[in-house]
Amino acid sequence: MKTTKKFKVLGPVATQFGAATTGNWRLERPQVDFSRCTKCRTCELHCPTNVMEIKKDQEECVVINFDYCKGCGICTNVCPVQCISLVEERR
Numbered sequence: 208m209k210t211t212k213k214f215k216v217l218g219p220v221a222t223q224f225g226a227a228t229t230g231n232w233r234l235e236r237p238q239v240d241f242s243r244c245t246k247c248r249t250c251e252l253h254c255p256t257n258v259m260e261i262k263k264d265q266e267e268c269v270v271i272n273f274d275y276c277k278g279c280g281i282c283t284n285v286c287p288v289q290c291i292s293l294v295e296e297r298r
């Protein structure tokens with residue numbers, strides 16, 4: 208069967224849609240302890256919505272686009288030094 212990919216498939220969970228700010232779904236948000244981050248990029252590579260970026264030259268080295276982060280918690284599970292935790296979203 209021939210298929211045509213119109214957008215990049217990032218994983219089994221989701222892709223990043225530009226039409227809706229899926230961050231509104233979030234009940235909890237990831238919070239990073241920057242002092243413990245080793246900048247290994249594991250979280251960035253596993254985030255199903257591709258909203259994480261590691262900035263090796265910045266003190267606050269993990270940048271998350273909260274317009275699209277759904278608070279799925281995958282980043283907290285894959286971080287090898289467990290420096291990401293989920294905290295309650297405040298609206």
Ligand code: SF4
Pocket residue numbers: 237253254255256257258259271275276277278279280281282283
């Ligand atoms: S919780 Fe973490 S893995 Fe899930 S969407 Fe947000 S930044 Fe990505």
Ligand code: SF4
Pocket residue numbers: 239243244245246247248249250251261269285286287288289290291
């Ligand atoms: S997985 Fe953890 S240690 Fe690695 S870049 Fe992400 S927050 Fe930092």
